[in-house]
Amino acid sequence: MSEGNDSTTWAILVAAGSGARLGAERPKAFVALGDRVLLAESLERLDSSEWIDAVVVAVPAGWEDAAIALAEEIVASKVAAVVTGGETRAKSVRSALEQVPDEALVVIVHDAARPLVDDAVIERVVLPLGEGYDGVVPALPLADTVKRVEGGLVVETVDRADLVTVQTPQAFTASALRAAYAGDEPVVATDCASLVEARGGRVRVVEGHVRLLKITTRADLALVTSWL
Numbered sequence: 001m002s003e004g005n006d007s008t009t010w011a012i013l014v015a016a017g018s019g020a021r022l023g024a025e026r027p028k029a030f031v032a033l034g035d036r037v038l039l040a041e042s043l044e045r046l047d048s049s050e051w052i053d054a055v056v057v058a059v060p061a062g063w064e065d066a067a068i069a070l071a072e073e074i075v076a077s078k079v080a081a082v083v084t085g086g087e088t089r090a091k092s093v094r095s096a097l098e099q100v101p102d103e104a105l106v107v108i109v110h111d112a113a114r115p116l117v118d119d120a121v122i123e124r125v126v127l128p129l130g131e132g133y134d135g136v137v138p139a140l141p142l143a144d145t146v147k148r149v150e151g152g153l154v155v156e157t158v159d160r161a162d163l164v165t166v167q168t169p170q171a172f173t174a175s176a177l178r179a180a181y182a183g184d185e186p187v188v189a190t191d192c193a194s195l196v197e198a199r200g201g202r203v204r205v206v207e208g209h210v211r212l213l214k215i216t217t218r219a220d221l222a223l224v225t226s227w228l
Contacts, residue, residue, distance in 0.1 A: 008105045009126070011046045011169070012096040013057045015039050015067070015112035016085020021216055027060045028215065029067075029112045034228045038215065039067065040074055041115035041228075047076040051122045052108065054078050056099045058085035058092040090189040094181045100174065107177045109192045110169035116211045116227060117169055124206040125171040134176035134201035137193045138208030139164035166191060167208045176201050 019028025029039040039059075046055050055078045059067045064082050071079040081099040085092035093109060100107055106129060110117055125136040142163050148156040170193050172180075180195035189195050193203050215221050 008103070009051060009053050009108065010080075010100045010104045010106070010174075011049075011052045011055045011108040011110060012093060012100070013039075013043060013046060013055055013110055013112055014085070014089060014092050014096070015042075016058045016060050016089075016092040017113060018060070022218060022221065027063060029059060030063065031221065033115060033215075033221065034225055037070065038115055039112050040070055042110065042112045042117060043071065043076050043079070044074050045115075045117050046108075046110065047074075047078045049119050049122050051119065051126050052078060054080040056080060056096040057082045058096045059083075060085055088189070089191075090181070090195070093192060097178065097181055104174045106171060107174050108169045108171045109177075111214065113215045114168055114212045115215070116209075116213075116224060118209070121209055121212065122169055122171075125169055128204045128206065129171060129173055131204075132202070133204045135170060135172040135193050135196045135203040137170045137191070137203060137205055138167045138212065139205045140167070140208045140210065164205060165208075166193065166205075167212045167214070172196060 015029035017028045019031060022028055022031055024031045030037045033041055046052055057067050061084050064084060067082045083095045083099060121138055125138055128136045142160045146158040146160050147154045148158055176196050180199055197203055211227055213220060213224055215224055
């Protein structure tokens with residue numbers, strides 16, 4: 001695996017989810033996507049990106065050797081480490097972040113469950129960091145009407161004009177991301193940006209992509225497979 005000593009932009013690939021909603025007998029990252037496993041698609045795309053110098057992969061306990069073998073099989077030369085993920089996303093990111101050297105300037109965090117990442121999106125999240133932002137996230141506008149519900153009854157129709165759905169990859173200055181994960185384990189952290197925001201960080205939103213769909217169900221898996 002790569003040493004990554006001279007690397008300034010590192011990527012953390014979060015692939016430690018159980019995938020229980022897929023009903024598979026193996027972790028989500030190792031479920032078949034087309035003619036190979038899901039992890040192979042996202043890992044190969046990050047590895048080939050001109051914006052990324054090194055990659056750390058977080059996988060479920062017991063699947064570390066399988067991930068290393070996969071990286072070797074697809075010749076993912078930028079993989080610097082494979083770490084054991086935790087029971088929460090935040091713990092997985094924190095474990096991977098420990099492998100990123102102090103010299104790194106930028107850290108990109110991506111979910112393996114969104115396998116169709118491309119260089120155009122990576123470029124969009126990396127470039128604004130040079131304008132003084134602490135983080136950058138890709139997002140899509142909401143297409144449906146949003147209602148707040150309590151006890152099965154609508155209590156409010158929410159104005160969606162300023163609402164977006166956020167995706168990964170998310171890019172951060174290394175210092176901002178380290179600071180966000182320096183404290184106690186967060187109670188709720190569905191993405192890294194929320195932790196950076198909680199510390200007063202400035203997070204910019206850029207255009208996401210509809211094909212960065214997060215695979216959660218069998219229907220999602222079938223749809224993303226059809227896009228390959």
